[in-house]
Amino acid sequence: MSNNAAPPRSRTPVWQAIATTLRSDISEGRYSPGDKLPTEAQLAARFGVNRHTVRHALSHLVEGGLVRTRRGAGAFVAATPTEYPIGERVRFHENLLAAGRRPDKQILGVECRAATTAEARALWIDLGASVCVYHGLSLADDAPIALFESVFPLDRTAGIDQHLAETSSVTEALARSGVADYTRASTRLTAVLADVTQALHLHLREGDPLLRATSVNVDAAGQPVEYGRTWFAGDRVTLTLEH
CATH class of the missing domain: 3.40.1410.10 (Chorismate lyase-like)
Known part of the structure; x- marks a missing residue:
């Protein structure tokens, strides 16, 4: 039996893929500055993941200045490219x-x-x-x-x-x-x-x-x-x- 099997390919983290998709949604005008994004529960259902993964993706967009969050109110588009x-x-x-x-x-x-x-x-x-x-x-x-x-x-x-x-x-x-x-x-x-x-x-x-x-x-x-x-x-x- 051969031991020369190809190494497994690296996979993009799910949270990063979600952040990329949301970034594209904003860039393409699906959401405008000031618009509220879907809730964590709605995004979790859309992407088939748990809310922690969605929260990670949103945090990344917040760090990049595209999204801002308000406690108890949700996530909002801060800027477009x-x-x-x-x-x-x-x-x-x-x-x-x-x-x-x-x-x-x-x-x-x-x-x-x-x-x-x-x-x-x-x-x-x-x-x-x-x-x-x-x-x-x-x-x-x-x-x-x-x-x-x-x-x-x-x-x-x-x-x-x-x-x-x-x-x-x-x-x-x-x-x-x-x-x-x-x-x-x-x-x-x-x-x-x-x-x-x-x-x-x-x-x-x-x-x-x-x-x-x-x-x-x-x-x-x-x-x-x-x-x-x-x-x-x-x-x-x-x-x-x-x-």
Whole structure:
């Protein structure tokens, strides 16, 4: 008898599957902000589980900011995912204002260092050339929705490190550095899992789904002026591609 049987496949916890389904219900508009969700008993009957499992799923959604609970009243939808279009012109503040949300940013760090291989390739600069790196946290209505890292070639954006320290706006900082306008040249989307520090910043659990956008912005002459990576909380943002 063979002992080479394939190992059993890992299974998604039931509570996590329920949370994913409820998140989809909210994202697709079955429940709107302020709406009361079905009771724990009703959800338990719907999914064929006990109320403890339902409570676990709801707690996860509460931690993510999508659901709020009131003792004796039940669970309510706190927010729906923010619509965030990705096209030739991507502007954080404009996107959130258009979605009816209040935008904000927290600067986590600004540093100047030598470019890595990937950064040099994306920005069309020599390996080791000087770049400015801007780390930050994007918020909508005071809730964290994304972590970002923007890398700027200092030979094309002189003084941007100082400008970023004075304003959290990339558009304003680039303008002060002589880049009056810029457009998106490319965007690559990849599904990833949150590491422990990303989870802390985004108020998630380690291993929760994130959507990573890797992009390059160019100036009017087509020269790269920003290489960025953004990690969006998967249940708080709906990315839409514009043509």
